[in-house]
Amino acid sequence: MLASVEWGALSVFIVIGGLVTVTGIVAARWRRAKLDNLEEWGLAGRRFGTVVTWFLVGGDLYTAYTFVAVPALVFGKGGIGLFAIPYTIVVYPIVLLTMPRLWQVARNRGYVTGSDFVRDRFDSRFLALMVALTGIVATMPYIALQMYGIEVVLAQMGVPVDASLWVAFAILAVFTYVSGLRAPALLALVKDAIIWVTVLVCVIYIPIRLGGYGTIFRKLPAGTATLPGTSSAAYASLFFGSALALFLYPHALTGVFSAQSQKVVKRNAALLPAYSFLLGLIALLGFMAIVAGVKPSAKFGGNVAVPALIDKMFPSGFAGFAFAAIAVGALVPASVMSIAAANLFSRNVWRDFIRRHAEPREEALVSRVVSLLVKVGALVFILYLPTTDVINFQLAGGVWILQTLPAVLFSLYTRWLNRWAVLAGWAVGMGWGTYMLAKIHFAGSAYDLGGLGSHWTWYIGLYAVLANVVVVAVGTALAYLLGWRPRTTIAEAEYEEQLTSRPPTEPLDLDPQTAEGV
């Protein structure tokens, strides 16, 4: 078996792996602080400036799984795979409208998770618990898929996969435990350097080998690089629904909350689309793989499109570099995700329900331990469950997390939401969403509602959240008739401006401009 190992690729891969390990552990010393409280370990003290936030959130949202799965979808299904482009375009107007406000209230009130906000806003630990559990359950398979991304490239290099995955896991576990959010933030710099180089080389060199972009698109089977009219509704509802869901994910909120100021969040709403461009370029690799004659593998199907294409086009050493880019690209989000899920547990389960007077020190310890457990769970998932189950689970996770939209984002702008109505809406959305997924046997994400045809074949998550919102509206109206009145639980000023109750933090950034203070 070792005869098929690509030694050139593997040695480059191992060198970068070593670099990553050292960087991750040294990150603990970056603007040294006591890491035994949750805001320092789990949010790096809310001190990231514009540049670090850009790297961190970019590294966090545009994951290795995305880099494998999006071109795989293009490779297998053609134009519909490009939904990732409009998805990551329309998400930023939503970010600009909601995240600065959420960041500010989190900063003023010391929230570490989105559920912390829900608890205060609705004065309901129970609703916060449901939102937290939804977040944890949606994050688990997502972490597992990052491991899957690493598995695909390891297999491509011909190394024993299970053992190597345990090594990757150990690296991830150690640096996350030791350094908290500082580790993925610093690693995101390393990741980006190698991933941008890889992608730029790919999108310039491969088309030259294949005869240019014009030739590539001409050689594709007719209709591959566009969208059939019957897929329009599914396409639009999928990218819109996914965009609504993205910043409800715990790891996205962790990235946002670790920013140093509202201004940092706003600037990033304009700067992060650079990654969308990168993702679009990566998606095009799926078309190139078709033209280059890449074949799906028995074990990984179309997910081998990019690794196999790289292997086919480049010398072994550069292939190793590119594979390392994917692997590091998996470690960064996996780390943030495990931190985010762990924070949800320590804040909204442990402190709210088990030990009400847990000290910051205890919270941080619980988070550290849970972050380990979450990752072991994810690894067991990917090693011992059929991969299709994990992918289905992640698909469902997207539908589920979207059901927290009224609780987390609508509630930023209106007092008119009754907590029981929000809870009922969540339950309806979860139930109906899961039912639709089960009914089509997780074979896709679109559902033909009542057999009405392609115009009404929409993304399941969007249908579910529409039902959710209707229940919330009707429920709130009903509550009003029964005598409930909206009340202010959080003063408007807390969403808008810096209150002086908490000392300003020292910036943790690379750019001198924001480091001088905002």
Place this chain on the structure above:
Amino acid sequence: MSTRRRWPLVFLLLPFVALLYPPWYAHVSPTLWGIPFFVWYQFLWVILGAACTGLTYLLRE
């Protein structure tokens, strides 16, 4: 703050208008350097979308 200008928020609607109805852009021609319209139009909107959020931010600060 509530005194912030509201009209720049209109810019945030543009990407939705441009993209939410795929039949407008889901075709091959006009191609650009051999790249189908469906592909380059969406890439173009990555840049225009960033301009929309950036402009909104600048006009409201």
